Amino acid sequence: MDEYKRLKRELMYHGVLVDFYQDTMRIPGGHEVKWDLISHKGAAAVVAVKDDGTLFMVRQYRNPLGRMTLEIPAGGLDSREEPPIACAKRELEEETGYKAGKIEHLIDIFTTVAFCDEKISIYVATDLIPSKQNLDEDEFINVESYKIEDLIQMIYDGKIQDSKTVSGLMTYYHKYCCK
Structure with missing residues (x-):
């Protein structure tokens, strides 16, 4: 160095x-x-697991790609000092309308290390409690539910390509579903 x-x-x-x-x-x-x-400044994301074992996913338009994407709920930290877990809890509720009864750290990723310092902390949320979706005025999100096996297949089929989503889903699958 x-x-x-x-x-x-x-x-x-x-x-x-x-x-x-x-x-x-x-x-x-x-x-x-x-x-x-x-x-x-960083971000946080959530693999949100419903009581029936399916996962909440959000479908939204992404301008850099010019198309809709299917992703795990996520959002940017309000400041570099904000604890990522606080951001994860906030974004889960804002985007899906559910609060986490239990949340635990899953993995941290750096999205593009060649030219960007963005770090995303990814969490697993369970024991979800209904609340109220609270989207920003420029957010238009459809909340959908999927079985993890179907999401993994979508990754392999190239239908899910977002790095935080691929990392979060694959890590969740290998940590919790392949025991």
Whole structure:
């Protein structure tokens, strides 16, 4: 690591969700290079397990892909200091209309390590308690339920490609369903 040194970090753009930086780095051999960094305050996601064993999923439009996607409930931290578990609980209720009676950490992932520092903490929520869906004004979400085996098949068929969803579902499946 001593061979890599950040010489300068310049904020190129401050956005609503992300900040874009350009780093000047000294790399092995003494060369200086420019590297891009997208900085994100982080997020949390939830594998929400209903009493019948099916999982809540959310279907929503994703602008970068230009299409609807099927994902586990998730959302961004309000600040870098917010505990991810608090975000996970909030997003579960906001998106599905259910509170977690029990929630436990499943896995942490970094979404795109080559140019982004976004970390998503993924949780498993059980003993779900009906509450009220509370979507943001720009959110339009359909809540659906699926068996884990069907979701795993959708991953293999390329119908689910979102990294947090694939990571969360596969980890849940191997930790809780393949004993």
